[in-house]
Amino acid sequence: MNATIRPEKVESTEADPNLAAVSEVEAGIRDFVRNDVAYLRRPPTLTPEAALEPSTEATVNNVNSLIQRVAGTSLSEIENLIGELESLRDLLHAEGQRVQREISGYAQLSQAAMKSTRMIADNVTQWKRAADGLRNS
Numbered sequence: 824m825n826a827t828i829r830p831e832k833v834e835s836t837e838a839d840p841n842l843a844a845v846s847e848v849e850a851g852i853r854d855f856v857r858n859d860v861a862y863l864r865r866p867p868t869l870t871p872e873a874a875l876e877p878s879t880e881a882t883v884n885n886v887n888s889l890i891q892r893v894a895g896t897s898l899s900e901i902e903n904l905i906g907e908l909e910s911l912r913d914l915l916h917a918e919g920q921r922v923q924r925e926i927s928g929y930a931q932l933s934q935a936a937m938k939s940t941r942m943i944a945d946n947v948t949q950w951k952r953a954a955d956g957l958r959n960s
């Protein structure tokens with residue numbers, strides 16, 4: 824009694840929506856290899872009819888279909904990613920400009936506050952001198 828122990832794969836399609844697509848493609852490839860390419864493992868026959876066998880044409884069509892599905896999914900995902908990255912670039916550019924305007928406004932406000940503080944300090948110093956002069960006289 825030989826028991827084969829297979830590790831169980833735990834897949835969470837909720838955590839990553841692309842995982843389901845990847846699993847589907849992998850399953851398609853496995854089915855293709857098991858069913859459609861099995862004839863390649865058999866010894867070749869030399870009859871001309873075997874070269875034009877309908878199963879060969881079906882296999883080629885299945886391979887083409889699989890490649891188109893995989894490539895189509897990949898291309899659409901890449902196009903979506905490019906669109907999202909362009910949107911993110913535009914957002915970051917706009918936010919960078921906003922931050923620059925905010926910093927410029929704060930710098931102007933800080934300079935105005937420093938000037939006001941100097942003027943107040945100068946006036947208080949003058950008043951103190953005038954008050955000291957009145958006391959001494």
